[in-house]
Amino acid sequence: MIFRQLFDQVSGTYSYLLASRRGGEALIIDPVLEKVERYLQLVQELDLKLVKAIDTHLHADHITGLGALRDKTHCITVMGEQTKADVVSMRLADGDKLTIEGLSLDVIYTPGHTDDSYSFVMPDRVFTGDTLLIRGTGRTDFQNGDPRMQFESLFGRLLKLPETTLVYPAHDYKGDTVSTIGEEKAYNPRLQVKSMEEYVELMNNLKLANPKMMDVVVPANLKVGLHQEEIARRGWTVTPAQARTLTGFSDVTLVDLREPAERVRHGSIPGALHVPYTALQENLAAGGLLHELAQSSGKRLMFYCAFGERSAMAVQAAQDAGLSKACHIEGGIDAWKKANGRLITA
Numbered sequence: 424m425i426f427r428q429l430f431d432q433v434s435g436t437y438s439y440l441l442a443s444r445r446g447g448e449a450l451i452i453d454p455v456l457e458k459v460e461r462y463l464q465l466v467q468e469l470d471l472k473l474v475k476a477i478d479t480h481l482h483a484d485h486i487t488g489l490g491a492l493r494d495k496t497h498c499i500t501v502m503g504e505q506t507k508a509d510v511v512s513m514r515l516a517d518g519d520k521l522t523i524e525g526l527s528l529d530v531i532y533t534p535g536h537t538d539d540s541y542s543f544v545m546p547d548r549v550f551t552g553d554t555l556l557i558r559g560t561g562r563t564d565f566q567n568g569d570p571r572m573q574f575e576s577l578f579g580r581l582l583k584l585p586e587t588t589l590v591y592p593a594h595d596y597k598g599d600t601v602s603t604i605g606e607e608k609a610y611n612p613r614l615q616v617k618s619m620e621e622y623v624e625l626m627n628n629l630k631l632a633n634p635k636m637m638d639v640v641v642p643a644n645l646k647v648g649l650h651q652e653e654i655a656r657r658g659w660t661v662t663p664a665q666a667r668t669l670t671g672f673s674d675v676t677l678v679d680l681r682e683p684a685e686r687v688r689h690g691s692i693p694g695a696l697h698v699p700y701t702a703l704q705e706n707l708a709a710g711g712l713l714h715e716l717a718q719s720s721g722k723r724l725m726f727y728c729a730f731g732e733r734s735a736m737a738v739q740a741a742q743d744a745g746l747s748k749a750c751h752i753e754g755g756i757d758a759w760k761k762a763n764g765r766l767i768t769a
């Protein structure tokens with residue numbers, strides 16, 4: 424496995440680049456905007472293809488690199504389903520798996536620092552965001568933080584992992600880079616409490632100043648979505664209502680870009696082909712399934728995904744591949760459902 428822990432000195436943030444092999448797919452956890460060029464250089468040097476950028480939660484101390492990485496690499500942006508960030512390509516829930524080629528991380532919902540905090544578990548390590556820090560825990564006094572929920576996330580979930588599990592947090596301000604669950608149980612001062620009430624008392628009396636950049640950073644992190652005006656202006660966007668009409672015509676091929684687990688959980692539009700977004704490029708290239716289908720039959724490709732972000736990028740890619748009739752459903756399956764579009768469960 425390729426594993427890199429990257430540091431932003433200004434915000435004390437750790438970001439993590441993971442891949443199963445050289446030449447393979449990669450993901451990055453908690454990227455920082457100012458470091459995006461550095462990540463991209465490293466991705467190139469290690470011969471990786473960045474396919475997913477994930478934030479463990481909505482950050483208040485730095486601007487996320489999710490939007491910039493998506494714009495530069497067309498990767499999928501990922502956050503938890505509770506996030507208030509405007510558009511992320513994929514939203515995860517407790518029990519899901521975060522996957523790339525050769526790697527699978529278990530997704531656990533660990534609210535408390537914020538109400539959209541998640542941790543990601545591998546057999547030997549856990550990425551804890553700001554839920555569990557080295558010899559500390561994330562503050563719970565803003566962004567719908569809740570010390571009771573954090574107590575549950577810590578004692579009910581994270582501390583139940585094997586004691587040898589390596590702990591990789593989203594921040595450290597002292598220079599520590601990694602710990603273990605056993606070490607934190609024994610030596611983390613915040614975890615030496617006898618009850619939830621004692622923990623709540625401790626957390627409610629920290630009297631911390633707000634992060635310096637919070638008033639700028641939080642609004643910026645709420646607006647990470649892809650700008651889709653240009654795609655709409657070119658006539659490559661259809662509303663769910665238009666899509667319902669178009670699906671009745673035989674010259675339209677619906678293409679579902681989501682992953683199998685998303686299709687199972689949210690259902691699919693009847694008759695759609697399944698081409699996961701990460702396999703899109705090979706399908707659109709000359710000789711690929713979608714390319715041949717559109718070229719030989721003259722069919723119009725109509726892409727959709729979860730919220731319309733992957734499909735907007737797919738339209739652009741299809742147009743770049745010469746498939747000029749391609750379009751996408753604005754707002755994805757989420758908007759389709761709200762417009763009472765028909766669904767089948769896979």
Ligand SMILES: [Fe+2]
Binds near residue numbers: 561
């Ligand atoms: Fe945080």
